[in-house]
Amino acid sequence: MTVATGRSLRSSAELIRAEEPVLAHNYHPLPVVVARAEGAWVEDVEGRRYLDMLAGYSALNFGHRHPALIEAAHRQLDQLTLTSRAFHNDRLAAFAESVAALTGLDMVLPMNTGAEAVESAVKVARKWAYEVKGVPDGRATIVVAADNFHGRTTTIVSFSTDETARAGFGPFTPGFRVVPYNDLAALEAAVDETTAAVLIEPIQGEAGVVIPDDGYLRGVRKVTRRAGCLFIADEIQSGLGRTGRTLAVEHEDVVPDVVLLGKALGGGIVPVSAVVARREVLEVLRPGEHGSTFGGNPLAAAVGSAVVELLETGEFQRRAREAGVLLRDGLSALVGKGVRGFRARGLWAGVDIDPALGTGREISESLMREGILVKDTHGSTIRLAPPLTITNEDLRMALGTLESVLRKGA
Structure with a gap:
């Protein structure tokens, strides 16, 4: 047939x-x-x-x-789908409040795709390093893990160790240090006064669902606190219920400075992602320094809010x-x-x-x-x-x- x-x-x-x-x-x-x-x-x-x-x-x-998500999307389609961030919309505040509360953090930068969330976090971490930590301009570094998967944009493949993703796409963006995953000693050795952030997946999905040893995430949190740099957890695949907790970092009772969300945040209906962070971190952004035409659009905000409502029940x-x-x-x-x-x-x-x-x-x-x-x-x-x-x-x-x-x- x-x-x-x-x-x-x-x-x-x-x-x-x-x-x-x-x-x-x-x-x-x-x-x-x-x-x-x-x-x-x-x-x-x-x-x-x-x-x-x-x-x-x-x-x-x-x-x-999912019926609740489809209903939220249908309801919003009959009202308003896009304003751009040139104007406010009536769904965005509730969406941001719910995501911040879900993660235990303060502020939300809404974007569309997971790769956009990662790119945004890289920019924010560098700006935070210059304005708050005092790293000399142009010298900020970010420590990442080998076998990572954070997306396929030019900057992101610059710190990938997957040659299929990298070959033929150089020159690459500098400023990244790659260490073995699940190796606290190597991570600590790579961190110095120029380090803006450590960016890792709490569980490496593309690498084959690689789960670190117990204590690794707590160790990353301790290293970043001692070094005065940010801990950025990429929860785009591991988050929002997948591992049995809202976020995978919760298995070790860790609260990062920045959490990256995507994929399930859009309920399989629209692309929705978010950089969620402490206020001190996201407040380094000022008007005109970063943006997205579709980021935080009313349709995405309505669906994302409905996703959070599903997760709130446990x-x-x-x-x-x-x-x-x-x-x-x-x-x-x-x-x-x-x-x-x-x-x-x-x-x-x-x-x-x-x-x-x-x-x-x-x-x-x-x-x-x-x-x-x-x-x-x-x-x-x-x-x-x-x-x-x-x-x-x-x-x-x-x-x-x-x-x-x-x-x-x-």
């Missing part, structure tokens, strides 16, 4: 072929063409259903088309913890049966497949053919990040399908 797409009936194969000459080839998606979605399930143009175990890299923490954080136990138990049972190892926190896991069974891409394709959507990362590692709304039954089914695929081999 085919469904109407645009002006004609077109199958998945036809639609995939149609993309080839007109879309830039900066992605290598799995060969599935999604047309509809609800909750944890999506459907392709032929009507085949798939369980979404990726959730838009955590952008869909609350599932596809239901989704609790669900991630409870279902996370089921996920860990299921993966533990597969170790030695095609799984070499895994790392998991909440409803988020990086699973290392025995390379003899296939690459991560091949395993992902095999799972797709069985109705499960996941995405590979490096080598033979796949990531599992289902919507927090997934049922226990569906999660067990996904784990059973993974077991079956590993038994057969890719």
Whole structure:
């Protein structure tokens, strides 16, 4: 069966072929063409259903088309969608207040994408270093971790260690020092009087859901306090319920100076991101020094506020913890049966497949053919990040399908 797409009936194969000459080839998606979605399930143009175990890299923490979020978007679409920041809008203050309260910080800089939030934080940290810390102009440095993923803009790939992201895109932006992740001694050695900030992911998502040792985040907090520099936590993938807490830093009771949010903040409906920080930090920005036409737009603010309301109940954080136990138990049972190892926190896991069974891409394709959507990362590692709304039954089914695929081999 085919469904109407645009002006004609077109199958998945036809639609995939149609993309080839007109879309830039900066992605290598799995060969599935999604047309509809609800909750944890999506459907392709032929009507085949798939369980979404990726959730838009955590952008869909609350599932596809969550009723409360859709209602908020529809309601705002009938009122006002964009003013730019040339004017105030009636949704922005409530959004900023709710995000600040959710994170325990003071002020919010609304942006659109995760990469924009990171770029904004880099600018803010440098300006803070010059105006507040007293670093000589042009000498501010930022310490980052190897194997990081903060986005793909020119500045961000300047401090990436992923050559696929870097090759051919220089010259690169200076001012960054890269240290091994989860190595407090190396981090402390890299920090000096020029350091504006330490920027890290509390859990490295793109690297394969790499979870640091207990005490690492507390150690980062201590190092940055002693050095008089900022601790910037990139919670764009790890935050907003994914790990079983609102923020991943909460697992160590750490409050950074700056928290970066994105992905799930837009509920899978619109791109919404935010730099949330102590007042002293964001007050270095003055009119004209930074901005975004769409940042803080009324539609984004309405959806973002509805996302915060969902998180305020604690239901989704609790669900991630409870279902996370089921996920860990299921993966533990597969170790030695095609799984070499895994790392998991909440409803988020990086699973290392025995390379003899296939690459991560091949395993992902095999799972797709069985109705499960996941995405590979490096080598033979796949990531599992289902919507927090997934049922226990569906999660067990996904784990059973993974077991079956590993038994057969890719």
